[in-house]
Structures are given as C-alpha cells and as structure tokens.
Amino acid sequence: MADKLKSDVIIIGGGIMGATMSVLLKILQPDWNIILLERFDKVAKESSAAWNNAGTGHQGNCELNYTPEIDGIIDTHKAEKVHSQFSQSLKFWQYLIDRYHLDPTFKHHVAHCSLVFGEENKDFLQKRFDAMKDLPGFDTMQFTTDTKVLQEWFPLIMNHRNPDQLLAATRVENGHDVNFELLTDELIRISESLGTEINVAHLVDDIDPVDNGEWVVFCKNLTTDEKLEYQAPFVFVGAGGGALKLLNKADIDEIDGYAGFPVGGKWLRCMNDEVIDQHHAKVYGMAELGAPPMSVPHLDTRYIDGKKELLFGPFAGFSTKFLKHGSYFDFFGSLDFDNIIPMVEAGIDNIPLTRYLIDQVLMSFDEKFAQLKKYYPSAKKEDWKVVEAGQRVQIIKKDEEGNGFIQFGTEIVHNHSGTIAGLLGASPGASTSVSAMLEVLHRCFPDHCSGNWKSTLDSIFE
Numbered sequence: 474m475a476d477k478l479k480s481d482v483i484i485i486g487g488g489i490m491g492a493t494m495s496v497l498l499k500i501l502q503p504d505w506n507i508i509l510l511e512r513f514d515k516v517a518k519e520s521s522a523a524w525n526n527a528g529t530g531h532q533g534n535c536e537l538n539y540t541p542e543i544d545g546i547i548d549t550h551k552a553e554k555v556h557s558q559f560s561q562s563l564k565f566w567q568y569l570i571d572r573y574h575l576d577p578t579f580k581h582h583v584a585h586c587s588l589v590f591g592e593e594n595k596d597f598l599q600k601r602f603d604a605m606k607d608l609p610g611f612d613t614m615q616f617t618t619d620t621k622v623l624q625e626w627f628p629l630i631m632n633h634r635n636p637d638q639l640l641a642a643t644r645v646e647n648g649h650d651v652n653f654e655l656l657t658d659e660l661i662r663i664s665e666s667l668g669t670e671i672n673v674a675h676l677v678d679d680i681d682p683v684d685n686g687e688w689v690v691f692c693k694n695l696t697t698d699e700k701l702e703y704q705a706p707f708v709f710v711g712a713g714g715g716a717l718k719l720l721n722k723a724d725i726d727e728i729d730g731y732a733g734f735p736v737g738g739k740w741l742r743c744m745n746d747e748v749i750d751q752h753h754a755k756v757y758g759m760a761e762l763g764a765p766p767m768s769v770p771h772l773d774t775r776y777i778d779g780k781k782e783l784l785f786g787p788f789a790g791f792s793t794k795f796l797k798h799g800s801y802f803d804f805f806g807s808l809d810f811d812n813i814i815p816m817v818e819a820g821i822d823n824i825p826l827t828r829y830l831i832d833q834v835l836m837s838f839d840e841k842f843a844q845l846k847k848y849y850p851s852a853k854k855e856d857w858k859v860v861e862a863g864q865r866v867q868i869i870k871k872d873e874e875g876n877g878f879i880q881f882g883t884e885i886v887h888n889h890s891g892t893i894a895g896l897l898g899a900s901p902g903a904s905t906s907v908s909a910m911l912e913v914l915h916r917c918f919p920d921h922c923s924g925n926w927k928s929t930l931d932s933i934f935e
C-alpha cells in the first residue's frame with residue numbers, strides 16, 4: 474500500500490454538486506490542495522448527465538407541487554425559496570462567465586408553463602396565480618384560459634384538442650433550460666485550470682476517521698488497479714445515489730437510521746425534428762395522487778449537444794440500484810438493524826406511493842403513450858421512444874418520535890465538527906446546487922465564511 478496522499482480537501486463525485494463545490498472552494502481558498510475523485514472515466518455521467526434529468530432550471534415558476542393549497546390558501550413559501558436559490562445559481566454562473574470564461578451555452582431561455590384540465594384545477598391555478606403575481610421574481614407570470622392564447626403558447630398541446638375541454642395555464646416567458654452535463658464539464662474544466670486535481674476512474678470504497686480528526690479515503694484507480702489512500706481534514710461526499718453508502722461507511726452519528734429508497738425514471742423522447750420544432754416551452758402538469766414530486770408530468774423543450782429536443786415524462790420505475798450505473802445489490806446492502814424499521818414504517822404510511830410505483834413499473838409503452846396524448850393529442854407512436862432517465866434515492870429517516878418517513882427534498886448532512894459533509898435526496902436538485910454548496914460551506918467553515926472568504930462571497934452573491 475502506498476503512503477497516504479495528503480491534501481486539504483477531498484471531493485467524492487464529479488456530478489454538478491462535486492464540480493460546484495470544487496470551483497467555489499478554489500475561488501475562495503486558492504492555496505488549498507483539492508482532489509476530486511470520480512469513479513467513471515468522465516464526469517457528469519450519472520444524474521447530472523443531460524438525458525438523466527429534465528434540465529429545468531427550477532425557479533418556482535411552473536412546479537405546482539411547490540405551491541400546495543392548505544385550507545383554501547396557496548402556500549408560496551417553497552416556490553419563493555427555490556426562486557431565490559436559483560437566483561444564487563444564476564449569479565454564480567454569471568460570475569464564472571465574466572471571470573473564468575464559462576461557456577454560457579449550457580443555458581437557454583425556455584418558457585415555464587403550468588397546465589391544468591377542468592374547472593376545479595382551473596380554480597386552483599387562478600388562486601395560485603393571484604397569490605404569486607405580485608411576489609418578487611414572479612411579476613411576469615401570465616394566466617389564461619383563452620384557447621387562442623394557449624394555441625400561441627403551446628400549439629402542439631392545443632392542436633386537435635376537443636374544443637369543449639377547459640384548460641387553464643400560466644406562463645413565465647424567461648424561464649431556463651439548463652444542460653447540467655455541459656455545465657458540470659465546464660465547472661470541472663475551470664476547477665482544474667485553478668489547480669484542482671481531477672482523478673477520474675477512481676472508485677472510492679471506504680472512508681475512515683484518523684486520530685488527528687482527519688479522514689482517510691480508500692480508493693482504487695480503475696485504470697491501473699492500484700489501491701490508494703488519500704488523507705484530508707475535510708471531505709465532501711457528492712456521490713449522488715452513492716452518498717448514503719459512503720457516509721454510512723464513514724460511520725457518522727448524524728445519519729443513524731437513514732435508509733435510501735431508489736426511484737428510477739424513464740422519458741418518452743421525440744425523434745421527429747418537425748414535431749420538436751413546434752414546441753418551445755416546459756409545460757408542467759399536476760402529479761397523480763400518491764406520485765412522488767419527481768413524477769409531475771411535463772412536456773419539455775431541451776437543448777442537448779447543440780440540438781433542440783423534446784421529452785415527456787418522467788415515468789417512475791423501481792430498480793434496486795442507487796445509481797444508474799450502480800449494482801442491483803445497492804438497496805439490499807443498505808439495509809441494517811437501524812434503518813429497516815423506519816423503512817417498513819415509511820412504506821406502510823405511503824401506500825398510495827407504493828401503489829403508484831407498482832402501476833408505473835407495470836406500464837407498457839402504449840400506456841405511457843396514452844399519458845402523452847393527454848398533453849399532445851395528435852402525437853404519433855412512431856415519433857417517440859422510451860429512454861432511461863436517472864435514478865433518484867429518496868431518503869427515509871426517523872421523525873422526532875422515531876417513526877420512519879420519506880423525505881422528498883435534498884438534505885445536507887455533516888458531522889458535528891463539520892469535517893465531513895454530504896448531500897442526500899433528490900428534488901429540487903441541480904438547480905439549487907450553488908445554494909446547497911454554499912450551505913455546506915457555511916455549516917462546515919463558519920469562520921472562513923465570516924472572515925477571509927466574506928468579501929469574495931459578497932462580491933459574487935450580492
């Protein structure tokens with residue numbers, strides 16, 4: 474075994490989170506040695522890959538699950554929070570465009586629309602619009618039930634539709650489509666140019682504490698088969714679906730009893746360029762009863778590899794893998810004495826979700842296509858094919874009474890001394906990567922954030 478390779482920071486995972494963390498840290502503390510370890514021979518091949526997510530720059534514009542109606546009142550808090558988090562992402566990306574030549578083609582303006590069917594849902598959308606239109610950041614939102622306006626907003630959805638059907642929609646014209654894969658590639662390029670050591674084809678399989686409070690990360694170079702040990706005072710686990718397993722190996726008390734429940738995704742991808750050209754919006758509908766937040770159906774314009782694309786979905790699926798390229802044993806291997814009871818309790822408390830997932834897994838192509846036809850009535854089967862989306866790991870943890878429940882959002886976890894941190898969970902995901910990484914820094918490096926990093930942070934984010 475070679476000597477331990479020492480550095481100041483080790484980042485595990487070359488997705489959008491690890492890439493963002495590496496650039497932020499290099500800008501704030503250029504003299505630190507930072508090493509990033511990624512198991513694949515390229516970065517951004519898991520959830521951050523372009524086809525493995527919807528590329529929506531989540532901003533609270535169109536996601537109806539961010540604005541639930543509680544006792545007749547629309548709760549806009551989540552939409553406002555996500556809006557301000559995405560604003561931080563935009564500020565950081567603009568800073569990198571101006572200072573570090575970040576290629577801006579990773580994002581495009583695409584209208585964000587919400588679409589509902591029927592009188593009751595129209596009333597909900599109208600209420601939501603009334604609650605949001607005067608809030609900062611949402612003042613350009615428009616609402617309509619007028620079929621002529623809807624025809625202009627999204628002709629594919631309106632053509633050949635029953636004229637008696639009541640539709641209502643909102644639109645925010647300057648929403649974003651973000652190619653998180655391109656962005657991650659760019660962030661890694663910038664980070665490397667600033668001195669970060671990017672080691673691809675390096676699989677991390679264990680993390681252990683050492684007596685001086687530092688961590689040793691055990692890893693295998695998959696090209697040479699060499700076993701390596703890296704040591705650092707701070708480790709960030711940005712391993713996506715692999716994060717829970719690694720944090721468990723580090724044995725930190727803060728995640729005792731946590732379990733992960735994998736939910737896979739599939740899209741219907743349009744293969745006809747003439748159809749793709751006729752749609753220019755991200756149109757979000759309402760999730761079915763019991764569906765997890767990731768399963769809100771949407772008809773999405775995307776920009777991938779320099780080309781306009783169109784997808785519909787996602788459809789949920791169950792796989793026991795925690796990563797798209799993971800192992801079928803991931804789920805079973807993650808179960809232990811501490812987390813099996815919360816897992817069972819969460820399952821019992823979420824029967825509609827379980828039923829929804831079973832229905833989705835059993836769905837044939839024809840059934841998926843029937844869902845698409847609700848949004849795009851004149852769709853032709855030959856224009857569409859099913860493609861894999863990424864895996865998400867929903868976190869199951871104990872509430873204050875010790876009962877298990879499913880947590881749908883993203884959760885930052887770190888140990889008491891702030892020497893190891895990681896990111897668990899799914900939504901709203903990549904769009905909030907900048908605010909999530911800033912939060913990690915504030916929690917783990919509070920003195921730096923209020924001290925020598927403050928003026929740089931202020932200059933980027935104020």
Ligand SMILES: Cc1cc2nc3c(=O)[nH]c(=O)nc-3n(C[C@H](O)[C@H](O)[C@H](O)COP(=O)(O)OP(=O)(O)OC[C@H]3O[C@@H](n4cnc5c(N)ncnc54)[C@H](O)[C@@H]3O)c2cc1C
Binds near residue numbers: 528531713716
């Ligand atoms: C169907 C679907 C739709 C989505 N839509 C959106 C959307 O519209 N907008 C949005 O903002 N977000 C969306 N998301 C969420 C978003 O994709 C994720 O939140 C984000 O990509 C997570 O980034 P990450 O860096 O944490 O994980 P990843 O991109 O998965 O990166 C983790 C990296 O760690 C590496 N890794 C794992 N284990 C190890 C190990 N042991 N050793 C070394 N390396 C390791 C992996 O290979 C991978 O490169 C969607 C997700 C899904 C599944």
